[in-house]
């Protein structure tokens with residue numbers, strides 16, 4: 486199956502040019518959740534996909550489900566592991582066209598004055614510094630690609646304040662600054678850099694966040710869920726497959742003029 490919207494008619498000659506379909510794609514934290522949905526979508530479109538994660542059984546499950554998928558254990562909070570992982574990805578993919586910086590951890594649900602500084606450091610290390618490290622090692626390969634793409638996974642928490650989640654929110658705002666700056670630095674190489682900002686996504690993580698909020702506020706899970714939906718126009722959690730489709734679109738030639746942008750996918754959230 487090819488991505489239908491990737492068929493671009495060139496020069497009015499009626500020739501269909503499949504500009505995607507054999508891209509070399511690296512997705513961090515691809516063993517489950519949004520990363521897995523993104524890996525699946527690229528794989529289904531005929532692209533060559535490499536995922537890394539800290540969850541070895543998860544990597545094995547993903548490899549079983551997707552023939553040809555390349556995997557490696559890598560902690561996105563570890564600089565040396567990242568350097569080795571990106572080199573391995575570029576070698577086994579034989580280049581790199583698309584980098585999806587998806588890895589991100591939620592961190593604690595606490596007000597700033599109660600935060601353990603070690604928790605602050607841990608969140609920033611994975612969400613921000615890890616993205617920086619993966620990207621800096623990937624840039625030379627993306628330049629060689631001639632039309633490289635970077636997609637950074639921000640969040641609605643990177644567009645709004647997010648009470649009791651300061652390290653998470655700060656890291657996701659920082660990723661937007663990183664995205665916009667990188668777009669300016671790499672545009673001359675034909676590399677496009679965008680951020681996706683999902684709202685509350687259906688899945689285990691959303692359940693964990695709702696539980697954390699319930700504990701922090703003393704409300705029931707149902708009350709917390711109702712309150713979460715009150716801040717958005719569409720009263721539903723986001724489907725991870727829709728985020729994956731957005732990532733595939735951003736990596737395609739159809740998005741060739743889009744860079745330095747933050748694309749919310751959140752049912753029209755007005756607050757996080």
Ligand SMILES: NC(=O)c1ccc[n+]([C@@H]2O[C@H](COP(=O)([O-])OP(=O)(O)OC[C@H]3O[C@@H](n4cnc5c(N)ncnc54)[C@H](O)[C@@H]3O)[C@@H](O)[C@H]2O)c1
Pocket residue numbers: 513514515516517518519520537538539540543559560561562587588589590591611638639640641682683684685686687688690691
């Ligand atoms: N789920 C949401 O509601 C939501 C909303 C907005 C943004 N996001 C962002 O989307 C991204 C993916 O979120 P998700 O909900 O799929 O995450 P998740 O919690 O389901 O985890 C996805 C994967 O990350 C891996 N992982 C965790 N720490 C890692 C590390 N240090 N190194 C490598 N892999 C690691 C896990 O093993 C897991 O396989 C994150 O950046 C997150 O901040 C999620």
